[in-house]
Amino acid sequence: MSAEVFYRAMGLQGYWIVDVWESRGGEIEVLVEPPRESLRCRCCRSRRVHVHERKLRSWKDTPFAGKPVLIVMQSPRVRCLNCGAKTWHQPTFAAGQKRYTKNFETYVCGWLSRVTIQDVVETCGLSWDTVAEIDQRRLKRLGGPELKSLKRLAIDEVHVGKLHRFLTLVYDLDSGAIVSVSKGRGQKALNGFFSRLKRAGVFIQAVATDMAGGYVAAVMKHLWPTQLIFDRFHVVKLMNEKLTKLRREMYRELKDVQQREVLKGVRWLLLKNPENLKQTARVDERSRLAEALKLNEPLAQAYYLKDELRLFWQQDSKSSAAKFLDDWCRRAEATGIRVLRTMSHTLRGHRVGLLNWYDHPISTSPLEGTNNKIGLLQRRAYGYRRYDHFKLRLLTLHHTKFTLAG
Ligand SMILES: [Zn+2]
Missing domain, CATH: 1.20.1320 (phosphoenolpyruvate carboxylase, domain 3)
Incomplete structure (x- = not known):
């Protein structure tokens, strides 16, 4: 029973733990082996397979007692007697070709909701791209805005120096969340989001914007008879x-x-x-x-x-x-x-x-806190190297727990 708890916690149910040792670098390495009867063909799911070859593979896992953990396996490639395909064993504790376990991803996500990508890169010993990739999956899971609940919006633009471009942001004034991020400024930048609102049959009561012509035209075109308020x-x-x-x-x-x-x-x-x-x-x-x-x-x-x-x-x-x-x-x-x-x-x-x-005493002032966060996101070396990632980050900014200070 006690061992079972440990196996489950490590996501290693169904595997044998053959050996555990500490490497010279202070890393705990866990050698695992899939039981012979668990091997299947990945094409036709048949169990009638032969082990064709093996390759040593390793996956980064959640640290244990302050030490990094590596799961190691002589990963088998099987030949199917049923369909003839040769396929590599897909471990249950890791996704696809990833070099880290599912547990490790959950662990990194826990950090990403509190500290910066750079912090995670430094403490978890992962590459920037890997952390950015995990972060994007995490942000996607947080989910997009619920359009139906929108009533009062504010439109504003920010210049993102790192991406060398202007972004047009739409905020939900009732929740403070950013509900749309698009490249550029003016009417064109809003057409996509506003027509989505229109299609969804959402009635927006009021929109606060600056006096620039482009935004006014977009509101008039798509959201009429919404009341427009100049911020x-x-x-x-x-x-x-x-x-x-x-x-x-x-x-x-x-x-x-x-x-x-x-x-x-x-x-x-x-x-x-x-x-x-x-x-x-x-x-x-x-x-x-x-x-x-x-x-x-x-x-x-x-x-x-x-x-x-x-x-x-x-x-x-x-x-x-x-x-x-x-x-x-x-x-x-x-x-x-x-x-x-x-x-x-x-x-x-x-x-x-x-x-x-x-009629609607709204303005963009409640967004000041959000805009400060965006400023900090940009100024500090968060370095969102890709627009898609930065956009996701903005759309989920209201989930951010940490103060972004320091
Ligand atoms: Zn097969």
């Missing part, structure tokens, strides 16, 4: 870009060296929200910013309009938000400043999607 963080980001552009223009026009220095030093302060400006005995960001704004009337106008734009999402109702937006646009145009005029034009063009926020 507030993308709007704020765009406004910040306009402000930076204006500051740069102003800087170039200035002749006075001292004034230029003042303007140069406030680049980041302009983008901060006023309540986040530092004011201590040593650092007084508020005064520095006030000084720069005093010097520069257009920059001051743009700065205050930028700050005010945030109030758009704090109105009591959709109708007061509409009034607020129109008023903001009117004042931005009245300044006569080019970057503000274009911003106003953009906001007017996306008025409906901006106001839809009052």
Whole structure:
């Protein structure tokens, strides 16, 4: 009975353990032998076979008592008396031509859900490709997203430096999971996933996206009458870009060296929200910013309009938000400043999607945690060398237990 437990734990039921020894390298080697009566032809399953030849093969197994374990077998090749085929014995403890046991794969998977591929390569003594292959099988088993349950989505894009490409990601805002990963940007990148949703008869209530035309077109084409919401963080980001552009223009026009220095030093302060400006005995960001704004009337106008734009999402109702937006646009145009005029034009063009926020107050902000994980995945030497693998990793990111820190 006791030996039986051991055999089963090692996945060696049905084999004889002929010998166990420790190699000079400190490896435990277990020599096994398939009982004669278990040999079969792999073509016709007949037991009427002769052992034709043997070859020494070995399989990496789960470490035992801190030592690596190797299963060794004089693997038989049998000739079938029934159909004449010559076939190699397929061990039950390993799959196909793999050089490691099924137990070992389970063991590696346990690690892969907690540490990086590189960590596993180093501790388990496997090649990168082997670990990557095991990881891909593991991720596939975790399963894809359940389309039927999707209600509210967000679309965003990331640039993956290692793969030299942009990826378009679709998130399920209710679970935080990434439900689609596709190459490229714009409408084309979303056609595949959205038509799958359409075919599955899934009704999406709302989609948050940036104001880029491509995504809007894809949502309109496939998911209508879904409500489209322009993500507030993308709007704020765009406004910040306009402000930076204006500051740069102003800087170039200035002749006075001292004034230029003042303007140069406030680049980041302009983008901060006023309540986040530092004011201590040593650092007084508020005064520095006030000084720069005093010097520069257009920059001051743009700065205050930028700050005010945030109030758009704090109105009591959709109708007061509409009034607020129109008023903001009117004042931005009245300044006569080019970057503000274009911003106003953009906001007017996306008025409906901006106001839809009052029906579905969604944004891509809950995804920040996920995006940080993606950033870390890329930055650290995880080195997903193949797109398919990286894609699988993203689609199962919500299963990731480890913090990816360090
Ligand atoms: Zn046969």
